[in-house]
Amino acid sequence: MNDFTYYNPTKIEFGKEKQNNIGKYIEQSGIKKVLLVYGGGSIKKNTLYNDIVTSLNKHNIEFIELSGVVSNPLLSKVNEGILLAKENTVEAILGVGGGSVADSAKAIAVGSKYDGDVWDFFIHKAQITEALPVFTVMTLSATASEMNGNSVVMNDETKQKYSIASVLINPVLSVVNPQLMTTVSDEYLAYSAVDIISHCIEVYFTATTHPHFNSRIVESIIKTVMETTEILLENPNDYDARAEFAWSAIQGLNGLTPAGTAGGNFPNHMIEHSLSALYNVAHGAGLAVVIPAWMKWYKEQNRAQFERFAKELFASDDAEVGIAKLEAWFAKIGAPITLKDAGIPRDGIEALAINANETATMWGMGELYSKDTIIEILEKA
Amino acid sequence: MNDFTYYNPTKIEFGKEKQNNIGKYIEQSGIKKVLLVYGGGSIKKNTLYNDIVTSLNKHNIEFIELSGVVSNPLLSKVNEGILLAKENTVEAILGVGGGSVADSAKAIAVGSKYDGDVWDFFIHKAQITEALPVFTVMTLSATASEMNGNSVVMNDETKQKYSIASVLINPVLSVVNPQLMTTVSDEYLAYSAVDIISHCIEVYFTATTHPHFNSRIVESIIKTVMETTEILLENPNDYDARAEFAWSAIQGLNGLTPAGTAGGNFPNHMIEHSLSALYNVAHGAGLAVVIPAWMKWYKEQNRAQFERFAKELFASDDAEVGIAKLEAWFAKIGAPITLKDAGIPRDGIEALAINANETATMWGMGELYSKDTIIEILEKA
Numbered sequence: 001m002n003d004f005t006y007y008n009p010t011k012i013e014f015g016k017e018k019q020n021n022i023g024k025y026i027e028q029s030g031i032k033k034v035l036l037v038y039g040g041g042s043i044k045k046n047t048l049y050n051d052i053v054t055s056l057n058k059h060n061i062e063f064i065e066l067s068g069v070v071s072n073p074l075l076s077k078v079n080e081g082i083l084l085a086k087e088n089t090v091e092a093i094l095g096v097g098g099g100s101v102a103d104s105a106k107a108i109a110v111g112s113k114y115d116g117d118v119w120d121f122f123i124h125k126a127q128i129t130e131a132l133p134v135f136t137v138m139t140l141s142a143t144a145s146e147m148n149g150n151s152v153v154m155n156d157e158t159k160q161k162y163s164i165a166s167v168l169i170n171p172v173l174s175v176v177n178p179q180l181m182t183t184v185s186d187e188y189l190a191y192s193a194v195d196i197i198s199h200c201i202e203v204y205f206t207a208t209t210h211p212h213f214n215s216r217i218v219e220s221i222i223k224t225v226m227e228t229t230e231i232l233l234e235n236p237n238d239y240d241a242r243a244e245f246a247w248s249a250i251q252g253l254n255g256l257t258p259a260g261t262a263g264g265n266f267p268n269h270m271i272e273h274s275l276s277a278l279y280n281v282a283h284g285a286g287l288a289v290v291i292p293a294w295m296k297w298y299k300e301q302n303r304a305q306f307e308r309f310a311k312e313l314f315a316s317d318d319a320e321v322g323i324a325k326l327e328a329w330f331a332k333i334g335a336p337i338t339l340k341d342a343g344i345p346r347d348g349i350e351a352l353a354i355n356a357n358e359t360a361t362m363w364g365m366g367e368l369y370s371k372d373t374i375i376e377i378l379e380k381a
Numbered sequence: 382m383n384d385f386t387y388y389n390p391t392k393i394e395f396g397k398e399k400q401n402n403i404g405k406y407i408e409q410s411g412i413k414k415v416l417l418v419y420g421g422g423s424i425k426k427n428t429l430y431n432d433i434v435t436s437l438n439k440h441n442i443e444f445i446e447l448s449g450v451v452s453n454p455l456l457s458k459v460n461e462g463i464l465l466a467k468e469n470t471v472e473a474i475l476g477v478g479g480g481s482v483a484d485s486a487k488a489i490a491v492g493s494k495y496d497g498d499v500w501d502f503f504i505h506k507a508q509i510t511e512a513l514p515v516f517t518v519m520t521l522s523a524t525a526s527e528m529n530g531n532s533v534v535m536n537d538e539t540k541q542k543y544s545i546a547s548v549l550i551n552p553v554l555s556v557v558n559p560q561l562m563t564t565v566s567d568e569y570l571a572y573s574a575v576d577i578i579s580h581c582i583e584v585y586f587t588a589t590t591h592p593h594f595n596s597r598i599v600e601s602i603i604k605t606v607m608e609t610t611e612i613l614l615e616n617p618n619d620y621d622a623r624a625e626f627a628w629s630a631i632q633g634l635n636g637l638t639p640a641g642t643a644g645g646n647f648p649n650h651m652i653e654h655s656l657s658a659l660y661n662v663a664h665g666a667g668l669a670v671v672i673p674a675w676m677k678w679y680k681e682q683n684r685a686q687f688e689r690f691a692k693e694l695f696a697s698d699d700a701e702v703g704i705a706k707l708e709a710w711f712a713k714i715g716a717p718i719t720l721k722d723a724g725i726p727r728d729g730i731e732a733l734a735i736n737a738n739e740t741a742t743m744w745g746m747g748e749l750y751s752k753d754t755i756i757e758i759l760e761k762a
Contacts, residue, residue: 001559001624003396008389014641015384178382212608213625216601224594243382244594247641260395260628 001211002262008255010147011173014247018175019051019137023059025173026092026135033062034135035090037081037105039069039097043139048180052096052137064088066108072276072283073100073107075119075155082111082118085132092133092172099143102136106151106169109134119155122162124362131168137175140184141246142192142284144199144253146174154277159355161273162362176250178242186233190333191284192249193229197222197326198272198287199253203264204309205295205302210261215305218257219312224248226313229333265365268294271374274355281342288335289342292327293380299323339381349378382592383643389636391528392554395628399556400432400518404440406554407473407516414443415516416471418462418486420450420478424520429561433477433518445469447489453657453664454481456488456500456536463492463499466513473514473553480524483517487532487550490515500536503543505743512549518556521565522627523573523665525580525634527555535658540736542654543743557631559623567614571714572665573630574610578603578707579653579668580634584645585690586676586683591642596686599638600693605629607694610714646746649675652755655736662723669716670723673708674762680704720762730759 013025026034036052043049056063066081085093085108093112095105109132111118120126138146145151149170154161184192200218204210225248231241251257258264268290275286299306299319310322327337336342339349353374360369394406407415417433424430437444447462466474466489474493476486490513492499501507519527526532530551535542565573581599585591606629612622632638639645649671656667680687680700691703708718717723720730734755741750 001621001628003399005392005394007392011386011388013386018384211621211625211628213601213605213629216604217598220594220597220601223597227593240382240592243641244592247382247592248594260624 001260002209004259006255006259007167008147008170009167010170012147012176012250013173014176016177016179018177019048019180020055022052022094022135022137022175023055023057023061025175026056026061026094027059029092029133029172031061031091031133033088033090034092034094035066035081035085035088035108036063037066037069037093037095037097037101037108039067039101041067043096046183048096048137048139063094064090069097069101069104071098071100072154072161072280073104075153075157078104078107078111078118078153081108085112090132092135094135094137096137096139098138098140099145102138102143102145102171103151103153105134105136106131106145106149107153107164109169110164121164122153122155128164128166128168131166134169134171135173136171137177137180139180140188140192141176141181141249142195144250146171146176147250147254150253152273159277160358161277162359176246178239178246181242181246182236186334188282188284189229189232190335191282191288193225193284193333194288194291194330194335195284196225196249196252198268198291200257201291201309202266202268203258203261205298205305206264206267207258207261208263210264210305214257214259214261215308217251221248221252221257222313226329233333265363267365267369270359270363270365270369271356271377273359274352275342275344278348278352278355279342279344281344285336285342288330288337289339289381290377292323292330292337293377295323295326296380297377339378349375352378382641383590385640387636387640388548389528389551390548391551393528393557393631394554395557397558397560399558400429400561401436403433403475403516403518403556404436404438404442406556407437407442407475408440410473410514410553412442412472412514414469414471415473415475416447416462416466416469416489417444418447418450418474418476418478418482418489420448420482422448424477427564429477429518429520444475445471450478450482450485452479452481453535453542453661454485456534456538459485459488459492459499459534462489466493471513473516475516475518477518477520479519479521480526483519483524483526483552484532484534486515486517487512487526487530488534488545490550491545502545503534503536509545509547509549512547515550515552516554517552518561520561521569521573522557522562522630523576525631527552527557528631528635531634533654540658541739542658543740557627559620559627562623562627563617567715569663569665570610570613571716572663572669574606574665574714575669575672575711575716576665577606577630577633579649579672581638582672582690583647583649584639584642586679586686587645587648588639588642589644591645591686595638595640595642596689598632602629602633602638603694607710614714646744648746648750651740651744651746651750652737652758654740655733656723656725659729659733659736660723660725662725666717666723669711669718670720670762671758673704673711673718674758676704676707677761678758720759730756733759
């Protein structure tokens with residue numbers, strides 16, 4: 001077991017109607033003015049926007065609004081938020097939405113305390129040393145952004161989808177109310193399931209040290225996500241399934257699963273970021289395409305763990321059966337499993353590989369994942 | 382799934398030699414003077430005491446010492462610590478030892494900020510609103526006191542073993558170095574294993590709502606503890622087994638396993654506290670006696686979960702087999718499984734039941750666990 005530091009100071013307020021307390025939670029932190037960040041206005045189609053505004057007003061929290069965050073969130077929108085935050089000297093950022101909104105809120109929180117270009121942090125030209133406090137109210141569960149210090153943003157000029165990570169942008173508090181997720185489409189539910197599974201299996205398969213305990217936690221999360229996804233596709237109103245799905249999603253990327261492992265990395269995310277950057281594919285959809293291809297390509301490098309996976313998840317002793325069954329499950333829940341399914345032409349592979357290799361280089365995996373290697377993997381998709 | 386708040390701001394520094402950084406960690410919190418709390422001096426038999434003192438000196442952290450904390454830690458010693466802390470106006474409490482030391486450090490941290498008798502908090506006469514920061518360096522893994530806000534202390538005058546709980550006494554930072562646990566005796570390793578398992582199964586069996594995800598996490602912890610205990614009894618120097626044991630112990634009582642459950646309680650701990658209060662039995666040893674008896678008495682109240690337990694842990698469809706196998710495993714690792722094994726005479730049962738019923742009343746379970754009910758359970762032991 002490898003040495004590690006575990007530190008996750010985010011408070012999770014989980015459960016029904018908890019968005020109605022957001023003003024109280026913010027007030028308890030001594031904050032009086034926030035930037036309210038959200039997406040395309042779907043929060044105005046139900047009562048959520050009103051709930052938030054009512055609660056903020058009740059507790060005398062002043063707020064400025066930034067709407068229009070899109071999935072695969074854009075740097076240009078983040079910069080707009082930073083400008084607003086600075087001009088209005090807000091004291092915290094409140095994101096209401098899914099992972100893209102939370103990620104944007106975090107990037108704005110960092111940029112608001114920095115005189116230069118926030119993209120400096122994404123290209124490792126600057127180190128995060130301070131940030132405004134972040135609060136979130138989640139309407140989608142997948143990225144675990146509500147309980148980690150990660151933010152992924154796309155530079156709309158350079159088409160680079162890069163990330164930052166710091167405990168300084170762990171939300172101070174996140175509201176997770178599974179009721180707010182009832183309206184998520186079947187399509188996005190499936191993509192979310194794939195995303196959560198991907199967070200778990202990246203390190204599970206690539207780590208050179210992976211304790212049994214960590215494997216068990218990962219398998220517990222995946223089993224729960226598969227079970228609850230199937231229930232929710234049948235009945236979107238099953239609160240308990242929605243809740244277990246949401247809580248498992250958080251555990252999948254809040255620091256628990258990799259604690260004590262060594263040498264793990266995120267090749268599927270690395271390659272997928274190019275699919276969503278160049279073709280604006282939903283992140284989870286891109287992952288469903290990349291994962292089975294990557295597994296087929298990688299399996300001999302850690303056959304024992306692939307056999308464990310097949311056994312624990314699909315009651316088979318055969319590593320290949322494990323991969324095939326996961327792929328079949330992705331298809332069953334409606335996720336694309338080939339580039340063609342995702343609307344990406346074969347002659348796009350080279351450009352994807354060049355883009356992904358740039359990310360690989362940024363993540364210190366440039367040699368491991370050369371352009372040719374990425375082409376070899378994507379050919380399997 | 383029930384509503385919940387999850388908040389655990391303790392930082393864990395896990396791994397080899399990390400005790401040598403304790404001065405740095407404390408300095409980073411802006412603290413300059415601590416009360417150093419430890420036990421019977423075993424930390425002076427190896428290099429640990431020197432490691433700590435060297436690190437504190439290197440970072441100019443002044444310290445006052447309180448030694449002599451015993452297992453089933455005593456209120457009298459806590460009061461001695463509070464006096465020292467107040468007289469010397471220390472800014473934090475540093476506990477170096479096992480769960481008893483950590484629990485004492487927390488009680489001292491609360492008492493140092495209170496003008497009245499610290500026991501007021503244990504008998505619910507006062508509410509915790511402030512406490513000095515707590516740091517720990519652990520030499521034993523079992524109670525998870527290193528990552529929770531619980532403290533159990535025995536009033537040596539009244540023979541009451543009661544507890545307090547507040548996130549204000551979650552350690553700011555805990556060092557968990559599995560190397561420091563290599564000298565734990567086989568006996569205490571076994572008791573620790575029983576204690577960890579008990580933390581997991583109390584809510585697992587008693588909750589009226591227990592999501593599958595939580596069951597899976599509990600089963601993951603128990604499987605890991607059983608596996609690593611057996612490895613360590615063969616080879617106490619197996620670092621990885623020691624590390625997985627230590628990290629599983631923390632997950633067993635840091636708030637993760639009950640999050641989202643409803644209606645769970647801790648009857649085994651409640652009854653056991655009387656065994657250790659009246660007979661000074663080691664906590665884990667007392668639990669090994671109480672648990673199988675309680676399981677036999679309770680099983681029909683939640684038969685489905687007992688069947689699940691048997692299946693997941695012992696590959697049996699029979700609830701009774703699950704109980705028998707757990708009991709046999711306790712015996713195999715050297716824990717007592719009857720009152721007689723633990724040196725408690727049959728005619729002591731009545732006094733135990735009266736004492737335990739007092740705790741039950743304190744915990745709001747006085748009717749559920751009447752004196753007669755407790756006698757009925759203990760008769761099975």
